[in-house]
Amino acid sequence: MNILEYENYQEVKSHYEIDFSYNTYLCTIPLDFFSVPMHWHSEMELIYVKKGRGMVSVDLTDYLVTAGNIAVILPGQLHAISSYQSETFEYENIIFNVHMLIPKQNDTLTEEFFNSLLGQKIQFPVLINETITFYNEILQCINRADEICTHFPSGYYLGIRSCLYEFFYILFTNSTGCDIHHKTSRALDKIKLITKYIEEHFEDEISIEKMAEICNFSQSHFMKFFKASMGTSFFSYLNDYRLTTASYMLTKSISSILAIAQECGYNNLSYFNRIFKMKFGMTPSEFRNHL
Numbered sequence: 001m002n003i004l005e006y007e008n009y010q011e012v013k014s015h016y017e018i019d020f021s022y023n024t025y026l027c028t029i030p031l032d033f034f035s036v037p038m039h040w041h042s043e044m045e046l047i048y049v050k051k052g053r054g055m056v057s058v059d060l061t062d063y064l065v066t067a068g069n070i071a072v073i074l075p076g077q078l079h080a081i082s083s084y085q086s087e088t089f090e091y092e093n094i095i096f097n098v099h100m101l102i103p104k105q106n107d108t109l110t111e112e113f114f115n116s117l118l119g120q121k122i123q124f125p126v127l128i129n130e131t132i133t134f135y136n137e138i139l140q141c142i143n144r145a146d147e148i149c150t151h152f153p154s155g156y157y158l159g160i161r162s163c164l165y166e167f168f169y170i171l172f173t174n175s176t177g178c179d180i181h182h183k184t185s186r187a188l189d190k191i192k193l194i195t196k197y198i199e200e201h202f203e204d205e206i207s208i209e210k211m212a213e214i215c216n217f218s219q220s221h222f223m224k225f226f227k228a229s230m231g232t233s234f235f236s237y238l239n240d241y242r243l244t245t246a247s248y249m250l251t252k253s254i255s256s257i258l259a260i261a262q263e264c265g266y267n268n269l270s271y272f273n274r275i276f277k278m279k280f281g282m283t284p285s286e287f288r289n290h291l
Contacts, residue, residue: 021097033248037083045073046094054089073171141167250288
């Protein structure tokens with residue numbers, strides 16, 4: 001299991017129904033993992049900060065988050081999570097499938113709200129904090145859902161659904177229409193394509209030629225596009241993704257360092273040890289023993 005599988009599905013409750021997908025769990029950076037790389041998924045995600053400060057990137061825009069803040073990640077949005085200035089950062093991760101709230105037969109609710117939500121035609125604030133007028137109302141919804149998840153009383157799924165409907169009602173009544181710029185949208189679509197490919201193939205050999213082909217770019221245009229969008233070169237990003245995944249595996253797996261290196265796309269153990277130390281300031285074995 002790689003770091004993104006952990007981040008999305010670490011706590012899949014056995015008592016949840018198939019059509020009721022609502023998962024919540026606590027994460028601590030760097031104790032659980034060093035960071036969560038850029039990725040996206042079809043579920044909606046709420047990041048509820050409990051302690052410390054961290055950085056949340058949403059569609060390539062960075063947000064500093066602090067205790068009590070809530071980051072709202074819509075289905076399909078690119079996002080990443082990391083600590084701020086090496087501080088310990090604890091947050092509650094809430095991931096759920098919006099489709100569980102949509103009636104099986106389309107109605108006004110579906111047409112006017114959920115289709116717009118899934119199509120990102122409604123503009124919600126990414127960061128909800130004390131400066132937002134409806135902050136306390138949103139916080140109450142999440143806290144009530146958390147309380148239900150603590151005890152799971154009879155009919156708990158009705159309670160959680162009611163919290164989510166109220167959550168969306170509050171957001172919807174405070175939202176605005178969103179005129180998505182096509183250029184920006186197309187660029188994000190390309191980045192989503194790239195990050196999804198890395199997520200699924202990071203253990204394989206990945207070339208600029210292959211990535212350019214996936215994006216329907218020339219190799220030179222791909223390299224310029226990636227650097228302009230992500231602020232770093234493609235291979236620097238790929239190495240960072242692999243090393244972050246390796247750091248997670250070192251703390252959660254009993255596999256040998258050689259096996260972990262190979263699973264993360266490094267067939268040369270000496271090279272892996274060297275670049276791992278450059279990133280984390282210690283060798284893989286020291287990192288494993290340190291945590």
